[in-house]
Amino acid sequence: MNYDVIVIGSGPGGYVAAIRASQLGLKIAVVEKESLGGICLNWGCIPTKALLKSAQVFEYLNHAADYGIKLNGAGEVDFEAVIKRSRGVADGMSKGVQFLMKKNKIDVIMGTGKLKSKGVVEIRNNDGTKEVTAKHIILATGGRSRELPSLKQDFKKVIGYRQAMILPKKPASMIVVGSGAIGIEFAYFYNSIGTKVTVVEYLDNIVPLEDEEVSKALARSLKKSGINIMTSSNVEAVDTSGEGCKVTVKTASGTETLEAEIVLSAVGISTNIEGLGLEENGVALDKGKVVVDDYYKTNIEGVYAIGDIVKGQALAHVASAEGIICVEKIAGLKPEPLDYNNIPGCTYCSPEIASVGYTEKAAKEAGYEIKVGKFPFSASGKASASGAKDGFVKLIFDAKYGEFLGAHMIGNNVTEMIGEVVTARKLETTGHDIIKTVHPHPTMSEAIMEAAAEAYGECIHL
Template sequence: MADSYDVIIIGAGPGGYVTAIRAAQLGFKTAVVDREHLGGICLNWGCIPTKALLRSADIYHGMLHAESYGLSAGTPGFDLGKVVGRSRGVSNQLATGVGFLLKKNKVDVIWGEASITKLGEIAVKPATKSALGRPPIPAPKGALGPGSYTAKNIIVATGARPRVLPGLEPDGKLIWTYYEAMVPETMPKTLLVMGSGAIGVEFAYFYRTMGAEVTIVEVLPQILPVEDAEIAAHARKRFEKMGIKVITGAKVTGVEKGESSITATIDDGKGGLSKITADRLISAVGVVGNIDNLGLEKLGVKIERGIVATDGKGATNVPGIYAIGDIAGAPMLAHKAEHEGVICIETIKGLHTHALDRAMIPGCTYCNPQIASVGLTEAKAKEAGHELKIGRFNFIGNGKAIALGEPEGLVKTIFDAKTGQLLGAHMIGAEVTELIQGFVVAMNCETTEEELIHAVFPHPTLSETMHESVLDAYGRVVHM
């Protein structure tokens, strides 16, 4: 007889395991199914290990510039194996922590590949391979195995995988996805990065800082395409200043593989073709949702452009089946998945909830300089018909930024001129991924410029740049 649950979540990534814990807190008998990693891509091959790599790059960058702080660091160097090893260790520690949290909350872990065979029932079979195409990963201690399981509510949280372009398929040796880029055995001397979203520019920064010659190729007119154009232009200048070559409005149309390098053909969009030879190519052209082999289409679950259609609270068009996280649409971010999962399970419980407001979800890029944003860009705000008041403040006017040796940065705030509503905030510079949450809270509280102007920001802090940007939008900036 099938084991029965109130809720089964397919996928133990950030959305899945957080939803499972909240479900258990609400009194549901809960299980989560995964074939590979507790914590999902984020903890194991995404958000967390990349931050560990970037931290090593930041410290190495500081060592290279120690003299500008009056310090002596000798001749800086690094052990790539230890850099990668530290990153993997951080991931393993956190994945183990997820297992502890699930056990603490009495959530069962089922190990294997799940598919929905009919409403309220899933079949779990042994995993044939991991997302890396490697042999299956052993089940965690205490996990349940393959079999048939039933649940009143099934939540699909299977995440996403790297997008693959025809003719440019990663091979794990010369053409990498973010998987291989996180565990290099040797440091490439030259690197071509295809795509300039957050993943692409973070790896470009890491490898450039560690000594590689890096070229970014982006098909759209600006790098960091989802960011405000002014912030993206600032980022491009900084990247080029550090020696990264940036080519926009162009695409890689083909790759010739050599024994230890690739030669890419670049179409500049104007009829011109050129060749770039590099030791490795990182394909960072986005991700696609893992909706295959789940049985969704057979049950009539509505799929739109590779995304499971939901009502904003996780419900699909088929009663009893829900979807959260990357497979439920952009932005494909861990914190969005977590929040979406909590909304979903609380709705199932019958609590009062609000549909996810995607405009309130911050985006962060953790290279140096860091980039962070929330809400509408200037272009999107104008498209929406708003009359705008825009404030800007450069880090060069901030005492803490100068003391840190980080005088290059910009905060840009966008307000509705008629109502004072904060429509968007866009930042580039030191620690802005930590600062952005101030604007997120302000937008969620429907704060206007008046409250922000009268708020007292501590001195000396980088957060004062936020205050000054608001002041600038209303002709009251002080330190610029």
């Protein structure tokens, strides 16, 4: 069994790389140890969005009177049905990847893949061990929930994101440790369906990678919804010997003991690089990640790596872009290296947050003289009509040349708006270009044009 390319891992990096390689006329095989689509489709991006949609529908029902709708009786969450729907969505997406593999004539080999030697992959499964060969081998094995020494997961009381999606019953209380996208999305979901939620964050602000104004606005909104937020706090120990969990948290003012039925560890991810044969074959590593060039080639001829196991943001869309660039280079094309400063980040709580490029603080630290424009959704006709006036759009431009440095949004549906900004920045659009680009009315996206205008003293609706 000899191929042009073998991809180990079928997540959004691996399966996208395989399909693009097939389109380019290469003979492809994908090795997958569990389910096609990887964590993203089966235990990450997709099923979490299904859970969040259920929470959003429940919130709509609870606020139906605000829209002039009277309901007979109160809404009730059927937790098992919510989980079942989420799993059904995930299963459907995984089957969609199966279809794409067949459509593109890609061989799928179930099992655990490992670099054996130059051009050789060893695959272990229930049928035993076999070897396949290829000119090029792409490692796309992704990541898993990271464990801290003080926060060991027993998968029952102290859990990771995977267990959070399939709990047998709705917990009465939950402590979420970590306030990145994973932690905040689960905090929002469980709080929305009636779980008492506390978020513990080590740094000074929640969603610490976001612009500080967005972070503070989100914190206000989540606190208003009933979530307890503890920043500048660190979990020192978890006692699970009793019925629930007793969590020792060190804060700026001392030490507290919190109690909850479940503790969710959302402190980032660890790379899946163990058992891949990297050390044995001399593949260079740095701080738990595979060292690659701009086209994802390792220091070993014929071996490449993409996705969570290499530099850059651990995001599905980043892995997909990396996979495409990697195989296009293998096929002899001349792809452009990925601009990691133009990668959108999204968090799908309510209100949503979306961002790309420099934060205001980062732009100043980089030496830019900046212009900042901010437009609140409270001044948006569409937001008012939708009953979603919380949040704003904040744009950052270089004062000298008008370069579009960054965008930071918080509000309803902003994850669908950020693509415009990513495209504009890719095309080197200036602030004045945005101002003169006519946006449809009434829409939430008008806030992008208005924020750009506000940065230059031309805003009409403020």
